[in-house]
Amino acid sequence: MRKSSLLVVTIAVTGALTLSACGSRGAKSGSENAGGTTKVVIGVDAPLSGKLSALGLGIKNSTDLAVKKANKENLVPGVTFALESKDDQGNPNTGGQNATALVGMKDVVGVVGPLNSSVSLTMQKIFSDGKLTQISPSNTTPDLSLGPDWTSGKYTRPYPTYFRTATTDLVQGRYAAQYMFNDAKKTKVYVLDDKKTYGAGLAAIFQDEFKKLGGTVVGTDHISPDDKDFSAVATKVASSGAEAVYYGGEYPEGGPLSDQIKKAGAKIPLMGGDGLVDPEFIKLSNNNSEGDLATSVGAPVEQLDSAKAYIADYTAAGYKDGYSAYGGYSYDAAWSIIQAVKAAVEHNGGKVPDDLRTKVLAEMAKVSFTGVGGQVSYDQYGDTTNKQLTVYTVKGPDWKPIKTGTYTG
Known part of the structure; x- marks a missing residue:
């Protein structure tokens, strides 16, 4: 899904982007926790308030659930995952500002969201300049992954940092x-x-x-x-x-x-x-x-064997809001980032690499697992291979x- 009308990102935001993106590239991803583990942050951007908040809160809560499960299972030894959420209110300009802020946070290695395709249009270049992986559970506009000339059959991936677990329009x-x-x-x-x-x-x-x-x-x-x-x-x-x-x-x-x-x-x-x-x-x-x-x-998660544990865990977690239409695909998006972190650490001798953000991006194309919505993997354009x-x-x-x-x- 989803798009609101595209707003122009202001010069001030662009300037802030340039500074924060450049400043983040050489920074070490992750900081030391008191327990000796490295904190690794997964960002979320969605409308957490306003008329689309029912969908946005399902995205946030499902990402939070994935983070908690990874920590509970100690999925990546030496790493403690955390969540950083941003409210874009379905507004592209706000989304651009949120993207700039997330790029500037050195611990953030990937972002789940946004809900709206038009918001993604203001975020993509910002994330790309910051080498920060973005995975949307709900964007469906073809332009985001196939480029502006997709209607003529010419597919060109605009940004290597963009992925999605939702199929396109x-x-x-x-x-x-x-x-x-x-x-x-x-x-x-x-x-x-x-x-x-x-x-x-x-x-x-x-x-x-x-x-x-x-x-x-x-x-x-x-x-x-x-x-x-x-x-x-x-x-x-x-x-x-x-x-x-x-x-x-x-x-x-x-x-x-x-x-x-x-x-x-x-x-x-x-x-x-x-x-x-x-x-x-x-x-x-x-x-x-x-x-x-x-x-x-996708298929309705309530009918999928692969979603039974997710639904049970979501219910047990006691979230005030339901997982809504994109909850399962948000969980799979967050789990993709977690799997990429796991692979990056394993390929670095079990230690968190200094350039974790870059390494996570490199591992994303190889991510493959059975998720809430079925098989999760990505094609050469960053689109989900699940077209149901x-x-x-x-x-x-x-x-x-x-x-x-x-x-x-």
């Missing part, structure tokens, strides 16, 4: 179109988006694939995330003859949008991407979203999985 949008046309048997769709990077990109990919399959897009439009009244576009949808709506966006607007479309007389399903899969969508729709659809990354997606539908007060698979082109 290139797969998600096409898979959603296949489901809509082949499984749901809808041939006429109205396409909407929130004008943000994530939403607009996802909607465009869906629309292109839906047309290729033989479907008809009866109308397109945009909404503003700052609005609460979507009655005008809801009226357009109701008079268009659409059999379904595809919405590229997130649940804070998606829920009310679904509600207002149905109240306008269009008793048709609204479908979207992983940005909708949260119980808040249903609440915000005034429980008027029965039968709505959405895709989300799941279609969910609203049944009563919950999202229920109805099909897991991947795009077949």
